[in-house]
Amino acid sequence: MKKVLIVSTSLRNGSNSEILAKEAYRGALEVGNEVELVSLKDKSVNFCKGCLACHHTGKCIIKDNMNELMLKVKEAEVVVFATPIYYYEMSGMMKTFLDRCNPLYGKEDNKFKEVYLIATCADTDKSALDRAINGLEGWISCFEGCSFKKAIYGVGINDANGASKNNEVMQEAYLLGTKI
Numbered sequence: 096m097k098k099v100l101i102v103s104t105s106l107r108n109g110s111n112s113e114i115l116a117k118e119a120y121r122g123a124l125e126v127g128n129e130v131e132l133v134s135l136k137d138k139s140v141n142f143c144k145g146c147l148a149c150h151h152t153g154k155c156i157i158k159d160n161m162n163e164l165m166l167k168v169k170e171a172e173v174v175v176f177a178t179p180i181y182y183y184e185m186s187g188m189m190k191t192f193l194d195r196c197n198p199l200y201g202k203e204d205n206k207f208k209e210v211y212l213i214a215t216c217a218d219t220d221k222s223a224l225d226r227a228i229n230g231l232e233g234w235i236s237c238f239e240g241c242s243f244k245k246a247i248y249g250v251g252i253n254d255a256n257g258a259s260k261n262n263e264v265m266q267e268a269y270l271l272g273t274k275i
């Protein structure tokens with residue numbers, strides 16, 4: 096059994112990446128993991144100001160939801176990020192979330208070691224995810240012992256709630272959850 100955190104970063108109602116994230120949640124729960132899915136829709140997560148105070152205090156000076164969310168990342172063994180592709184990159188919301196995890200940088204007691212990505216986009220070519228994966232891998236490389244495991248390619252999905260009609264990718268997301 097693993098402690099799994101799924102972070103859904105789309106702010107859209109009927110979010111495709113969140114629909115897939117929920118499938119991964121269902122799969123991971125079914126096989127006995129301890130799973131939590133957090134949607135950033137109802138959270139306040141502001142931009143990192145780059146003050147680096149967190150390197151001394153372990154906390155962020157910004158008073159929003161990120162101090163509690165960052166602790167969830169720290170304590171999870173597996174983190175799954177779900178994002179829409181915006182201009183052939185991860186969403187700004189996801190990037191902001193990653194930046195705001197800076198209080199965890201250089202800490203030896205981080206538990207998260209395995210990271211997955213679920214992304215949806217209109218483009219039908221899997222290469223549409225390349226930069227998002229590359230960016231996430233850059234973040235991962237800054238945390239010792241942490242590695243990128245797998246991506247779910249929700250390609251060719253544009254309209255809200257469209258993911259639920261794509262049985263193949265829904266199944267892939269569910270299976271990802273079961274194999275975490």
Ligand SMILES: Cc1cc2nc3c(=O)[nH]c(=O)nc-3n(C[C@H](O)[C@H](O)[C@H](O)COP(=O)(O)O)c2cc1C
Binds near residue numbers: 109181183184219253
């Ligand atoms: C600002 C913006 C930029 C987008 N850029 C791309 C893009 O570069 N390539 C692409 O294939 N789809 C792009 N899309 C479409 C979304 O990736 C697509 O609708 C996706 O399913 C949205 O996921 P969500 O419902 O989880 O937010 C863009 C959508 C928005 C709103």
